[in-house]
Amino acid sequence: MTTATDTPAPETAAGRPLPRLPWNKHLVAIAVLAVLLVPLPLILPSAQASVAVRVLIFALMSIGWNMMSGFGGMFSFGHAAYFGIGAYASAWLLVEHRVSPWFGMVAGMVLAAAFAALIGFLALRYKLRGAYFALATFAFAEMLRLWATNSDFVNRAVGYHVPLRPDSSWWWIQFEPSSPNYFWIALGLTVAALVISVQFVRSRVGQFTKAARDDEDAAAAVGIPVMRYKLQTMALSAAITSVAGAFYVQYFLFIDPDLAFGSSVSIQAILPAVIGGVATIWGPVIGAVVMGPLNDVTATVLRNPPPALEFLQGRSGLDVIVYGTLLIIIVLLLPKGIYGTIRQRWSRR
Amino acid sequence: MTSPTDQGHAAGGGGVATLDPDEVRPTPARTVPWLRIAVIAALVVLAVVLAYVRSGSGVVVVQAMATGVLIGGVYGLIAMGLTLIFGVLDIVNFAHGSFLALALFLTFGLTQAGLHPYLALAVSVPAMFVLGLLVQRGILAGAMGKPLENQLLITLGISLIIENALLLFFGGNPRSVALPGDRGVPIFEAVANLSRILAFLGALVLAGLLYLLLQRTRLGTAIRAVAANDTGAQLVGIDTRVIYAVTFALGTACAGAAGTLVAPLVTIEPTTGSLFNIVAFVVVVLGGMGNVVGALVGGLVIGLAEQLGGIYLPGQSPLLSVFIVFVLVLFLRPQGLFGRSA
Numbered sequence: 001m002t003t004a005t006d007t008p009a010p011e012t013a014a015g016r017p018l019p020r021l022p023w024n025k026h027l028v029a030i031a032v033l034a035v036l037l038v039p040l041p042l043i044l045p046s047a048q049a050s051v052a053v054r055v056l057i058f059a060l061m062s063i064g065w066n067m068m069s070g071f072g073g074m075f076s077f078g079h080a081a082y083f084g085i086g087a088y089a090s091a092w093l094l095v096e097h098r099v100s101p102w103f104g105m106v107a108g109m110v111l112a113a114a115f116a117a118l119i120g121f122l123a124l125r126y127k128l129r130g131a132y133f134a135l136a137t138f139a140f141a142e143m144l145r146l147w148a149t150n151s152d153f154v155n156r157a158v159g160y161h162v163p164l165r166p167d168s169s170w171w172w173i174q175f176e177p178s179s180p181n182y183f184w185i186a187l188g189l190t191v192a193a194l195v196i197s198v199q200f201v202r203s204r205v206g207q208f209t210k211a212a213r214d215d216e217d218a219a220a221a222v223g224i225p226v227m228r229y230k231l232q233t234m235a236l237s238a239a240i241t242s243v244a245g246a247f248y249v250q251y252f253l254f255i256d257p258d259l260a261f262g263s264s265v266s267i268q269a270i271l272p273a274v275i276g277g278v279a280t281i282w283g284p285v286i287g288a289v290v291m292g293p294l295n296d297v298t299a300t301v302l303r304n305p306p307p308a309l310e311f312l313q314g315r316s317g318l319d320v321i322v323y324g325t326l327l328i329i330i331v332l333l334l335p336k337g338i339y340g341t342i343r344q345r346w347s348r349r
Numbered sequence: 350m351t352s353p354t355d356q357g358h359a360a361g362g363g364g365v366a367t368l369d370p371d372e373v374r375p376t377p378a379r380t381v382p383w384l385r386i387a388v389i390a391a392l393v394v395l396a397v398v399l400a401y402v403r404s405g406s407g408v409v410v411v412q413a414m415a416t417g418v419l420i421g422g423v424y425g426l427i428a429m430g431l432t433l434i435f436g437v438l439d440i441v442n443f444a445h446g447s448f449l450a451l452a453l454f455l456t457f458g459l460t461q462a463g464l465h466p467y468l469a470l471a472v473s474v475p476a477m478f479v480l481g482l483l484v485q486r487g488i489l490a491g492a493m494g495k496p497l498e499n500q501l502l503i504t505l506g507i508s509l510i511i512e513n514a515l516l517l518f519f520g521g522n523p524r525s526v527a528l529p530g531d532r533g534v535p536i537f538e539a540v541a542n543l544s545r546i547l548a549f550l551g552a553l554v555l556a557g558l559l560y561l562l563l564q565r566t567r568l569g570t571a572i573r574a575v576a577a578n579d580t581g582a583q584l585v586g587i588d589t590r591v592i593y594a595v596t597f598a599l600g601t602a603c604a605g606a607a608g609t610l611v612a613p614l615v616t617i618e619p620t621t622g623s624l625f626n627i628v629a630f631v632v633v634v635l636g637g638m639g640n641v642v643g644a645l646v647g648g649l650v651i652g653l654a655e656q657l658g659g660i661y662l663p664g665q666s667p668l669l670s671v672f673i674v675f676v677l678v679l680f681l682r683p684q685g686l687f688g689r690s691a
Contacts, residue, residue, distance in 0.1 A: 075498050126680040130497050131441040131638070135630055136679050139672050142627065146669040263623070267505065274502060315520060317513035317619075324509030331502045332491050 026198045026281050034191045041180035047296075049183055053251060055292030056186035057244050061265075062272035062284035063193045064241030069270075070279035071197075071206060072233040073213030074120075075130075078137030079241050079269035081119075081144050082112040084260030086242025087249045088148065091160040094172075094249075101173045105246040109239040115140075116238030120231045138266070145261030159256030162249060173250040182251055189247060190285075193240045198281055200236065209233045241269060264320075271323060275330050277337030286339045290326075295319045389646070389686060393653060400660045412539040413656035419541055419549040420614075421652020423607055425645035426552035427625055428632035429559055430603025436639025437576045437596040440489065441497065444504040446626025447511035448601050452477055452608025453617045454515055460526050460612075467547070470609045477605025481598035493593065508623070515619035528613040544613040551610045556645050559603065563641060572596050576639060627668070628655075631675040637685025647686065650674075 041049045065079045089111050090104030099107075119140050128136050149157045168175045175181045200206040212219040212226040220226050249255045259265070272287030298319040305313050312318070334341045401410045431445045452473045459469040484507060492499045528547075533540040563569035574582040575592045583589050607625070615621055632651050636643025651671055658670020678685070 075501070077501075122680060126683065128679060128683060131435075131501070132634070132679060132683055134441070134498075134501065135634065136676065139675050139679070143669060143672045143676075146666045146672070150665045150669075267509070270502070312517060315517050317516035320509050320513040321517065324506040324513070327506035327509070328488060328503050331499050331506070332488070335495070335499060 024198065024202070027195065029282075030191060030194050030198070034187065037187055038184070041183040046178040049178070049180065051293050051296055053183050053186050054295070055288045056183070056190045057248055057251070058268060058272050058288035058292055059285045060186070060190050060193055060244035060247070061241050061269040062276075062288060063190070063197055064237045064239070064244070065269040066237075066273040066278065066280075066284050067197055067200060067240065068116075068234050068237035070273055070283070071201060071213070072209050072230060072237070074123075074230065074234065075134045076137045076237075076266075077134040077263075077270070078119075078139070078141030078266055079238075080261045080263065080265035081137070081141040082116060082238035082241040083245040083248070083265050083269065084141070084144055084148070084257075085112040085115060085238075086245030087255045087260045088154055088160075088245075089242070090246035091162065091249045091255050092154060094162060095160045100171050101246060101250050102171070105243055108242040108246045112238040112242035113235035116234040117231050120234040121227075124227055124230060138263070141261055141266055142263070145257050148257040148261060154257075157257060159254065159259070160249070162253040164253070173247075186247060186251075189243055193243070194281065194285070196236070196240065200233075201281065205229050205232050205236075267323075271327060273337070275326060275337055277340030277343070280337070280339050280343065283337050283339045287337065290338070291323065294322055294326075298322060385686060389650065393650065396653070396657050400657045404660050408538045409660065410657075411537050413660060414653065415536045415539040415541050416545070417653035417656035418649055419545045419652070420655075421649035422549040422552040422556075422645075423611055423648070424625075424628055424632050424652050425648025426556050426603055426610075427607045428629045428636065428644035428648050429556055429641050430600035430607075431629045432633045432636060432639055432641060432644040433559075433563075433572075433603070434597055434600040435633060436641070437572055438485075438489070438493070438500075438593050439497070440500045440504065440597075442504045442600070443501060443626065444484075444507040444511065445600070445604050445629060446622035446624070447508040448477055448480070448604040448622070449608040449625050450515060450619055450622025451480070451511055452605040453612050453615070453621060454519060454619075455605075456609045456612040457524050457526055457617050466526050466528050466609065466613055467551070469612075470551075470606060473605045473609045474602050477608075478598045478602040481601025482594050484601070485594045485597035489597065490590070490593070508626075512619045512622065519619070521618065523616040523618050525616060526612040531613060542614070548610040548614060552607065555603070555606050559599070560641065562599075568595065572599075624668070628671060631671055631678075634675065634683070635678050635686055640685060643685055650686075 040052060044052060061079065061083055064082065065076060069075050086105070086108035089108035090101050093099035093104040093107060094101055119137065123133055123136050148154050154160075162174070165172055165174050168179065168181075170181070173185065201210075208219065208224045208226075208229045209232075211224060212230060216226055245255075245260065248259075268291075272291055273284045274287065275283075275290055276285065276287030277283030301309075302312055302315060302318055330337060336344060397410060397414065400413065401407065404410060427445070427449065431442055434440055434442045434445070455473050455476060456466060456469040459472060460466050464472075488503060488507065489500065492503055528544040531542055531544045534543050534546060561569075563572060571582065571587045571592055572595070574585070574587060575589050575596075579589050582592070608622075611625075628651060632644055632647040634647075635650060636645070636647030651674065654674045655667045655671050658665075658673070659667045662670060
């Protein structure tokens with residue numbers, strides 16, 4: 001996984017004067033893509049439409065991760081903490097206090113951002129770096145999981161079921177299972193996250209955070225308040241990933257400590273970005289498009305296995321094996337990810 | 350493979366800042382840090398006294414201590430393998446626990462075939478050693494000298510593959526290995542299973558052997574040389590590629606041995622290994638990354654912390670107290686109990 005430091009990235013490189021235009025080509029691409037994708041759930045059969053929603057959830061989680069760990073260079077192995085906070089804040093408010101999940105989502109964002117800033121402050125204050133930083137983020141996510149599993153406050157290991165409503169409702173984000181509205185909401189959230197990440201990279205916070213990633217001492221020496229910008233980056237990153245958690249609860253109608261805070265959730269936030277390309281705008285999206293359908297493909301294979309694999313019928317685990325293999329291959333052969341490699345080839349010509 | 354000169358610390362090209370040089374002290378200190386040991390002992394005594402005050406029962410505390418120390422020895426063995434790999438290869442090995450899980454299932458299979466659980470060591474240790482060699486040469490060698498996250502992600506991928514391959518082939522049902530003649534053995538007022546005591550003793554013996562290997566043999570000297578300075582080691586004619594592979598294999602063999610030793614104690618599931626992996630990370634940081642003796646001491650401390658934590662925080666998972674200790678150590682003494690302070 002190499003970040004964009006050593007490749008000139010013409011549209012984002014810190015060394016060049018930034019075009020101070022209200023739009024850039026990423027924003028145009030996002031707008032075009034969004035418009036093209038709107039009719040998708042009306043065309044796709046409902047099974048594929050749910051895959052598309054899953055792709056968007058993956059993308060949203062990973063856009064958040066990418067902001068902190070890609071652009072910010074602070075490798076998080078605990079984004080499950082923020083995903084879980086988003087999911088639990090929204091589920092708790094909805095189930096216990098009848099608060100609309102839209103407000104739950106905002107509450108989750110605020111909580112996740114605050115928690116990230118707290119962890120970040122401690123980690124930066126005590127100068128945790130590299131492996132230590134990754135392990136600390138991992139530890140905080142695991143602590144939340146253990147706490148949630150054993151606390152009556154959030155229903156212990158049982159977690160929360162979203163109460164079903166007789167009618168469809170935008171206010172309560174609840175529709176028929178096959179409704180295209182879920183896709184549109186997820187699309188809207190993902191597009192918003194993409195726009196935010198483009199603006200982030202163009203912003204002062206983003207530029208200074210990248211400068212600090214590439215050379216912290218130099219950045220501090222020219223007067224950049226490194227700590228403040230890093231914390232802002234972490235908070236923003238956590239808030240985006242928490243939205244994915246809140247939406248996840250509304251879509252799957254269920255959350256428990258493992259689904260929210262498990263280490264596999266952290267991995268799901270990392271993988272799309274690594275597969276697509278770390279520290280690129282489009283990497284997480286492309287990685288999510290690759291990862292999302294894998295689940296369905298392997299499930300189909302295991303439901304009707306070819307004769308040689310007959311004994312595996314009905315077993316699970318194949319999808320994660322494919323993820324793991326893909327991860328190793330990508331890191332070894334395409335350390336810049338799919339999009340990062342293509343972009344590099346493109347700019348070399 | 351990039352030249353080993355820029356391996357590890359200098360290679361944070363992706364923005365991970367370099368580790369402080371004094372965070373990595375793979376060679377055990379020549380002098381015995383008596384003051385540190387005294388402070389740690391005092392803290393342990395304090396923790397025990399607090400546990401006694403909290404629970405009000407001597408038997409509970411003695412039981413917790415016996416269980417904690419016994420499992421702590423095994424944690425120590427697992428962590429020795431992990432810390433060795435970190436010290437020499439600069440790899441944060443997320444696959445360590447999955448190697449342990451693999452050894453658990455191997456032991457399960459061998460005992461199903463009629464072998465005594467401890468004789469399975471003769472198979473699991475060499476098997477894990479060879480697997481470690483293959484994994485290092487086949488996969489990790491290609492990423493030596495790359496940024497830390499690359500290796501982290503690769504070992505993560507390996508652990509995902511192993512864990513889910515076990516799930517795929519064996520299913521999620523928990524299994525167990527019974528030790529013939531296992532029984533409760535009284536220790537003071539407490540009771541410990543014979544299997545637990547034997548696992549502890551076995552772990553200590555293997556840890557001692559590993560220590561002797563590192564300190565008294567040519568191979569061990571070479572490993573320590575590479576850990577201290579790989580360029581220097583290369584200049585005096587050590588083939589670092591061989592040392593990397595052998596060290597990784599030794600670390601993996603530790604996980605394999607520990608897997609067989611704890612097989613009678615745990616429920617054998619594909620995810621069992623990841624629990625041990627988490628604990629081993631804590632122990633490694635506590636003992637100082639790369640410090641083999643520190644890992645053993647850290648193992649005992651964490652074993653105690655886990656059990657005593659169950660007394661402090663009743664109703665919470667014992668792992669929670671392990672993480673609390675972990676975070677405190679990360680923030681307050683990231684160089685570990687025996688590392689030199691910054």
